[in-house]
Amino acid sequence: METKAEIIAVGSELLLGQIANTNAQFLSKQLAELGINVYYHTVVGDNTERLKEAVKNAQSRSNIIVFTGGLGPTKDDLTKDTIATILDTELVTDLEAMSYIEDYFSRTKRHMTDNNKKQALVIKGADVLKNEFGMAPGMALTAGDKYYMLLPGPPSEMNPMFLNYGKGWFLEMFGIQEKIISRVLRYFGIGESQLETDIEDLIDSQKNPTIAPLASNGEVTLRLTARHESETAAIQLLNELEEKINKRAGKYFYGYDNTTLQQEFMHKMMERNLTISAAESLTGGLFSEQLTAESGTSKVLMGSIVCYTNEVKSNLLKVAEKTLENDGAVSEQCAIEMAENIRNLTNSDYGISFTGVAGPSMMEGHPVGTVYMAIARRDHPTESHFLQLAGSRDGIRKRTVKYGLHHLLNLLNSH
Amino acid sequence: METKAEIIAVGSELLLGQIANTNAQFLSKQLAELGINVYYHTVVGDNTERLKEAVKNAQSRSNIIVFTGGLGPTKDDLTKDTIATILDTELVTDLEAMSYIEDYFSRTKRHMTDNNKKQALVIKGADVLKNEFGMAPGMALTAGDKYYMLLPGPPSEMNPMFLNYGKGWFLEMFGIQEKIISRVLRYFGIGESQLETDIEDLIDSQKNPTIAPLASNGEVTLRLTARHESETAAIQLLNELEEKINKRAGKYFYGYDNTTLQQEFMHKMMERNLTISAAESLTGGLFSEQLTAESGTSKVLMGSIVCYTNEVKSNLLKVAEKTLENDGAVSEQCAIEMAENIRNLTNSDYGISFTGVAGPSMMEGHPVGTVYMAIARRDHPTESHFLQLAGSRDGIRKRTVKYGLHHLLNLLNSH
Numbered sequence: 001m002e003t004k005a006e007i008i009a010v011g012s013e014l015l016l017g018q019i020a021n022t023n024a025q026f027l028s029k030q031l032a033e034l035g036i037n038v039y040y041h042t043v044v045g046d047n048t049e050r051l052k053e054a055v056k057n058a059q060s061r062s063n064i065i066v067f068t069g070g071l072g073p074t075k076d077d078l079t080k081d082t083i084a085t086i087l088d089t090e091l092v093t094d095l096e097a098m099s100y101i102e103d104y105f106s107r108t109k110r111h112m113t114d115n116n117k118k119q120a121l122v123i124k125g126a127d128v129l130k131n132e133f134g135m136a137p138g139m140a141l142t143a144g145d146k147y148y149m150l151l152p153g154p155p156s157e158m159n160p161m162f163l164n165y166g167k168g169w170f171l172e173m174f175g176i177q178e179k180i181i182s183r184v185l186r187y188f189g190i191g192e193s194q195l196e197t198d199i200e201d202l203i204d205s206q207k208n209p210t211i212a213p214l215a216s217n218g219e220v221t222l223r224l225t226a227r228h229e230s231e232t233a234a235i236q237l238l239n240e241l242e243e244k245i246n247k248r249a250g251k252y253f254y255g256y257d258n259t260t261l262q263q264e265f266m267h268k269m270m271e272r273n274l275t276i277s278a279a280e281s282l283t284g285g286l287f288s289e290q291l292t293a294e295s296g297t298s299k300v301l302m303g304s305i306v307c308y309t310n311e312v313k314s315n316l317l318k319v320a321e322k323t324l325e326n327d328g329a330v331s332e333q334c335a336i337e338m339a340e341n342i343r344n345l346t347n348s349d350y351g352i353s354f355t356g357v358a359g360p361s362m363m364e365g366h367p368v369g370t371v372y373m374a375i376a377r378r379d380h381p382t383e384s385h386f387l388q389l390a391g392s393r394d395g396i397r398k399r400t401v402k403y404g405l406h407h408l409l410n411l412l413n414s415h
Numbered sequence: 416m417e418t419k420a421e422i423i424a425v426g427s428e429l430l431l432g433q434i435a436n437t438n439a440q441f442l443s444k445q446l447a448e449l450g451i452n453v454y455y456h457t458v459v460g461d462n463t464e465r466l467k468e469a470v471k472n473a474q475s476r477s478n479i480i481v482f483t484g485g486l487g488p489t490k491d492d493l494t495k496d497t498i499a500t501i502l503d504t505e506l507v508t509d510l511e512a513m514s515y516i517e518d519y520f521s522r523t524k525r526h527m528t529d530n531n532k533k534q535a536l537v538i539k540g541a542d543v544l545k546n547e548f549g550m551a552p553g554m555a556l557t558a559g560d561k562y563y564m565l566l567p568g569p570p571s572e573m574n575p576m577f578l579n580y581g582k583g584w585f586l587e588m589f590g591i592q593e594k595i596i597s598r599v600l601r602y603f604g605i606g607e608s609q610l611e612t613d614i615e616d617l618i619d620s621q622k623n624p625t626i627a628p629l630a631s632n633g634e635v636t637l638r639l640t641a642r643h644e645s646e647t648a649a650i651q652l653l654n655e656l657e658e659k660i661n662k663r664a665g666k667y668f669y670g671y672d673n674t675t676l677q678q679e680f681m682h683k684m685m686e687r688n689l690t691i692s693a694a695e696s697l698t699g700g701l702f703s704e705q706l707t708a709e710s711g712t713s714k715v716l717m718g719s720i721v722c723y724t725n726e727v728k729s730n731l732l733k734v735a736e737k738t739l740e741n742d743g744a745v746s747e748q749c750a751i752e753m754a755e756n757i758r759n760l761t762n763s764d765y766g767i768s769f770t771g772v773a774g775p776s777m778m779e780g781h782p783v784g785t786v787y788m789a790i791a792r793r794d795h796p797t798e799s800h801f802l803q804l805a806g807s808r809d810g811i812r813k814r815t816v817k818y819g820l821h822h823l824l825n826l827l828n829s830h
Contacts, residue, residue: 017444029432284707285700292699303727312718
């Protein structure tokens with residue numbers, strides 16, 4: 001059966017922008033993993049007429065409708081009443097939910113009001129989904145050729161309810177046997193449109209596995225998703241596609257799934273027992289901060305000097321006065337001395353430096369986005385890189401650090 | 416005119432759950448402040464037929480339709496083509512956008528592909544909204560009795576475009592007269608529930624101005640919103656409420672609107688022509704990184720040493736060997752020497768230090784979350800602070816920096 005799912009979130013707080021609809025994100029990811037296609041998200045306020053209209057709309061185009069929100073005790077909570085009306089059925093008290101609610105109030109010695117009892121009402125004939133982190137139970141039911149699931153709004157209640165009960169209900173309903181396996185490939189140093197152009201034919205012919213590109217924070221990811229009755233076969237499909245893609249784009253590939261450039265870098269350094277130190281002008285500590293965000297850093301990062309002023313560059317970091325005078329702080333020569341000196345001062349295996357213009361104004365005649373970086377190594381010649389970046393101050397600094405990590409990873413991979 | 420707005424986000428990445436629809440949240444909040452009622456959010460994938468159907472649906476129930484996403488260079492980006500078709504008009508090249516795109520590619524020396532040119536196409540007759548942080552321009556137009564606005568998907572492009580151009584377009588279109596003025600009050604060092612308890616009666620009786628509390632990243636903010644035909648009167652209402660609130664909570668108040676602790680600190684330091692340097696162990700560069708995220712830093716931050724290892728603490732930062740042996744790196748004495756030495760080494764007015772245990776494991780017998788910080792000043796005794804924080808590695812580091820900035824601000828405010 002072709003699945004066309006729609007997620008309807010009910011709650012005026014979403015329409016006022018007080019919260020983001022993270023429930024739809026969570027459920028979309030979960031349903032995608034089950035192989036259920038989500039085609040629409042809808043958000044509607046706590047208003048019976050508009051909710052009715054949204055449900056009718058969903059019925060006309062989807063066969064699975066998942067609701068979040070509107071199961072609570074207040075008079076604004078109208079999801080289950082509305083759906084019962086549309087399905088021409090009624091609400092009945094779920095005894096288990098009722099005893100849980102009564103128990104909660106007696107345990108916490110709080111006074112139970114009448115509207116709390118309303119939370120134990122469920123749509124007649126529905127399978128009740130237990131709420132282990134709140135009072136309102138969820139529901140799942142079929143009516144006509146449609147599947148309905150009602151889940152509570154608070155993510156702390158909704159997420160475990162779906163994982164523990166909702167997911168199993170769908171698996172059973174759809175007799176899902178197929179394995180769905182995803183793998184994310186991460187790229188840096190290539191733009192989204194360039195990567196898509198490079199693998200256009202693969203994207204155009206995608207079916208199983210599918211390829212979903214996404215660009216964010218200067219990186220591009222490809223999510224490959226394969227489906228097969230055999231897990232081994234699904235993994236094989238992913239391997240084959242990955243190989244095809246990386247034959248073309250492999251030089252920009254750096255890792256899988258939720259990894260980051262700094263994590264990959266840290267792993268490789270720890271594996272080889274290598275240490276690094278940094279001299280940060282342009283990046284102002286960002287490189288060091290990102291490495292120390294990972295635990296175990298003290299084995300890799302010896303220390304760094306943030307040398308925002310020329311005084312600190314010459315006094316602490318020992319950059320030659322004549323370099324600062326003749327070449328300037330924003331120069332290849334300055335970057336090289338910074339990298340070599342921080343490595344020597346801390347006796348590290350690697351030293352990296354960043355100098356340049358983050359903006360908003362030009363510096364020493366260089367436009368915003370001018371970046372020089374250098375990497376010094378024990379017993380190797382120092383290498384330097386020039387970049388001309390665009391964007392905001394923040395974006396320039398962040399991408400500079402990524403380029404630095406990318407160059408370091410390339411060095412580690414090539415030796 | 417009654418406003419019924421709908422926000423349509425276009426993008427399969429939303430339906431796959433790769434990202435949350437934070438654009439709808441941002442726009443909902445913005446439109447609510449303009450007095451425009453948002454009744455629906457819709458998310459639809461990169462599919463012409465389904466997008467068409469979603470637009471027709473929106474046309475039947477809303478008079479303002481704001482789109483996000485689908486303005487990029489790839490063939491999945493089909494928002495403007497689809498809307499042009501529905502409105503029976505065509506796309507034309509916007510010369511300003513085209514020259515911006517060409518300029519971007521020549522400046523960054525990257526190769527411009529044909530699909531990048533597609534980004535300069537706009538709907539004929541639309542007002543073009545400038546994209547200052549990306550290549551795809553936005554559009555706003557009226558057709559029939561409806562208002563349409565097309566915005567890019569990446570929040571880093573969409574948010575400034577709406578604030579700088581989209582908002583003004585709506586104000587003009589609807590001749591909005593009533594002034595709606597918001598002011599955000601920012602607090603650090605007090606919990607949300609404590610602050611709400613302290614001003615409970617004011618929250619309960621709120622009407623105009625309204626009070627909306629929000630806690631995030633260890634800070635609490637109160638958003639006050641006043642409406643009045645006269646701007647002066649609205650401001651007066653805000654002033655009166657702010658005074659009432661800060662009579663009770665003023666000691667935790669540190670600034671307005673989008674300011675941050677580091678911005679407030681930088682302003683005060685610049686006003687007084689003071690300089691600082693930092694010795695960062697626990698925080699690994701985060702303090703310096705946050706200061707250098709602001710422009711103009713080179714006048715304030717002389718430099719810093721990230722001293723993640725004891726070798727760097729003693730060799731570069733000159734912490735006494737016997738301190739590291741007897742008191743340990745996680746100690747008040749070490750924090751004091753770190754702060755005094757970095758101040759002396761860089762000849763700054765202030766020196767601040769951070770040492771402690773970010774986790775995941777104990778260190779030198781101290782539990783995770785143990786923090787010592789010290790502030791050294793020219794011609795003043797050095798002061799030290801002890802903190803015992805809870806939470807993740809990341810959370811501990813971030814809150815440590817905030818406490819440091821808070822102590823520095825208190826020092827600056829009391830002298």
